[in-house]
Amino acid sequence: xxxYFLLGIGLLFIFVVSAIVHLPAQVLVDNVPLxxxxxxxxxxxTVWQGSASNVSWQNESFGEIQWTLLPSxxxxxxxxxxxxxxxxxxxxxxxxxxxxxxLNGTLYAENLMASLPxxxxxxxxxxxxxxxxxxxxxELTVKRLDYAAPYCRAGEGTVVWNTDKIGTxxxxxxxxxxxxxxxxxxxxxxxxxxxxxAQVESEAEVVLQPDRRYQSKAWFKPGSEFxxxxxxxxxxLPDPDSxxxxxxxxxxxx
Numbered sequence: 269x270x271x272y273f274l275l276g277i278g279l280l281f282i283f284v285v286s287a288i289v290h291l292p293a294q295v296l297v298d299n300v301p302l303x304x305x306x307x308x309x310x311x312x313x314t315v316w317q318g319s320a321s322n323v324s325w326q327n328e329s330f331g332e333i334q335w336t337l338l339p340s341x342x343x344x345x346x347x348x349x350x351x352x353x354x355x356x357x358x359x360x361x362x363x364x365x366x367x368x369x370x371l372n373g374t375l376y377a378e379n380l381m382a383s384l385p386x387x388x389x390x391x392x393x394x395x396x397x398x399x400x401x402x403x404x405x406x407e408l409t410v411k412r413l414d415y416a417a418p419y420c421r422a423g424e425g426t427v428v429w430n431t432d433k434i435g436t437x438x439x440x441x442x443x444x445x446x447x448x449x450x451x452x453x454x455x456x457x458x459x460x461x462x463x464x465x466a467q468v469e470s471e472a473e474v475v476l477q478p479d480r481r482y483q484s485k486a487w488f489k490p491g492s493e494f495x496x497x498x499x500x501x502x503x504x505l506p507d508p509d510s511x512x513x514x515x516x517x518x519x520x521x522x
Contacts, residue, residue, distance in 0.1 A: 294311045303415075307324040308320045316339075318334075318335060319335070320332065322356070323353065330361060331355050333352070334352045336351075341368065346369070346370050346371070348366055348369075349366070350365070351365065351367055361382060363380060363382030363383065365378065365379050366378045367380070375414075375415040376414045377415075378411070380408075381410075382408045382410075383406065385405055386405065386406050386431065389406050390402060394482070394520055394521075395522075398436065398437070399436075401435030402435075403433075404430045406427060407428045407430060408425060408426070409425050409428075410424075411423075413425070413452070416455065419455040421453075422454075423451070423452040424449075424450065424451050426450065427448045427459065427461070429445065431443065431444075438495075438498060438501070439498065441495065442466070443467070444464070445463065447462070448460060448461020456477060457475070458473070459474045466492060467490075467493045469488065469489045469491060470487060471486065472485070481520070482520060482521070482522065483518075483519045484517065485516070485517045486515070487515040488513065488514055489512050
């Protein structure tokens, strides 16, 4: 009798596990309270491995997403998945990494890498004081991000602008890659970075507040190959400091 009882328990366990593994993803989405900013459409596959033809966050389309849920994370009270996203994105945004949802209601991301054209970033940035031609891609690496409205509770990462030169009404300025560290605390985002080339060296620090106000300070220092077209304009600027750096501050809202 004991033998048959154990066999029945084993069969029941296999049935339950099989039912969970093959549970359609759409069933879970229809019955689990997701963050209201997150919208999923065209869901296929199972909870453990599936896809959605379109994902939007705060009304921004991120295109198609594919996921593979990590069972080991469930033991620590988290639902975490490896994802790939971006095909068909309105922003031409592509990326991959890990995203999760904790029992405490925290949405988070880890080791997430994303890339998008700088032209898309310009659309979201404050108006530039002079017309510039910017090319290349912005690559974001998120080491850790805990979401909280409107931006984040805590997080850190790196932004790299892979470019070669900036076009201006006077001439082209060769700058090379621009690298910045990014941190977040209670939706206050801080970027601190710079670049260096034979033509120019610069650094900048930007702080974005939750109410969309920003404060920034920056400096640049002409290099040995600084274009003459720009050198002729330096006389119109305030005198540089003792290290030859021209400094600026900008504050505003966007």
